[in-house]
Amino acid sequence: MSESLPPEPVAEEESAPTKRSRWLYVAIGIIGLFVVILALSLFRANQTQPTSGPAPDFELTLFDGYQGNAGKTPIKLSDLKGKVVVLNFWASWCIPCAQEAADLQATYQKYKDKDVVFLGVDWTDIEGDARNYLSRFGITYANGPDLQTKIGPRYRITGVPETYVIDRDGNVQFTKISPTTVAELSGVLDRLLQR
Amino acid sequence: MMNRTVKAAVFVFWVVASLLLIALTSVALAQNGTPPAPTPAARPPVTADDVNRIAKQMYCPVCENEPLDACRTAACQQWRAQIGQMLSEGQTEQQIKDYFVARYGARVLAQPPAEGTSLWLYVLPIVGLIVGVIIVVWLLRRFRARGAEAPVSATPAKSSGDEYVDRVERDLKNF
Numbered sequence: 001m002s003e004s005l006p007p008e009p010v011a012e013e014e015s016a017p018t019k020r021s022r023w024l025y026v027a028i029g030i031i032g033l034f035v036v037i038l039a040l041s042l043f044r045a046n047q048t049q050p051t052s053g054p055a056p057d058f059e060l061t062l063f064d065g066y067q068g069n070a071g072k073t074p075i076k077l078s079d080l081k082g083k084v085v086v087l088n089f090w091a092s093w094c095i096p097c098a099q100e101a102a103d104l105q106a107t108y109q110k111y112k113d114k115d116v117v118f119l120g121v122d123w124t125d126i127e128g129d130a131r132n133y134l135s136r137f138g139i140t141y142a143n144g145p146d147l148q149t150k151i152g153p154r155y156r157i158t159g160v161p162e163t164y165v166i167d168r169d170g171n172v173q174f175t176k177i178s179p180t181t182v183a184e185l186s187g188v189l190d191r192l193l194q195r
Numbered sequence: 196m197m198n199r200t201v202k203a204a205v206f207v208f209w210v211v212a213s214l215l216l217i218a219l220t221s222v223a224l225a226q227n228g229t230p231p232a233p234t235p236a237a238r239p240p241v242t243a244d245d246v247n248r249i250a251k252q253m254y255c256p257v258c259e260n261e262p263l264d265a266c267r268t269a270a271c272q273q274w275r276a277q278i279g280q281m282l283s284e285g286q287t288e289q290q291i292k293d294y295f296v297a298r299y300g301a302r303v304l305a306q307p308p309a310e311g312t313s314l315w316l317y318v319l320p321i322v323g324l325i326v327g328v329i330i331v332v333w334l335l336r337r338f339r340a341r342g343a344e345a346p347v348s349a350t351p352a353k354s355s356g357d358e359y360v361d362r363v364e365r366d367l368k369n370f
Binding site: 091124129145147148149 | 255256257268269270272273274276277297298299300302
């Protein structure tokens, strides 16, 4: 009668292929994470100025004496729902901005009593130079500095001047990445005011 | 008699001369005799080097990746002029930097402060380094342990023909 041996204890260690496949998953996960981060960065880098859809909200603290028809300072874009907003980014050192300054002021004079609010955002500028610019062109509509450079990046501006027209519901309806004119702005504003 | 007259004349001369000297001295003192009121030490003129010493620690958002002292855009020229103006007003380097950060954000600094979201810039590399060292040490230990195990498993034990003896031999080896 042969003596039967007790069964040999089964090794609790995982088999090599299982371990290897686990590490493979971890490596794939880490690489995948980097790919996702890279893709998001590329996506963000390639994003351009908004041409439609909801306009990014912001708060603008206005220069003393430059409240225009905004009503108060600081003013939030979302406070202006129900009105058409002309948002213009500019700077005193910007030569093309000087080309459109008179046109913007003339358009403001034409529409300031028709539920249209003009907001000038002074981008990366020195306050003294900005005030000289406003006074040189006789600008009276609401203007303020882009404090902490927060508003420009929200609109992903690539320079100045840039002009956006936002409808009564807060959606971007017009984007201009170069100087605008009275005729051009009037056409957009007339269309939006008729709605 | 004559001698007394001469003496008197000499005396009068000296008295008049002394009085005249005192009077002239008084007038001179009255005009500019009082020492000038202390004025603040005149500041040395601000040089381009003074401006650039601060400007090279800053970046203007208009020309990204180019320090303010090297950027030739009109915006950066204005910023440098502002730094010069503030230096001439006696403001310190820190006050000037604080002004620009308050106005344009921490992104204008070449070396952002270690606070808020910028803190990650300082923390992440350290965390990454620590995690990397841990992984490398762990892998090295793992490879070393495998290397030590390899000879045992590489040479299969010869069978004695008896299963029980084989198992004892195996257990002894692994003991």
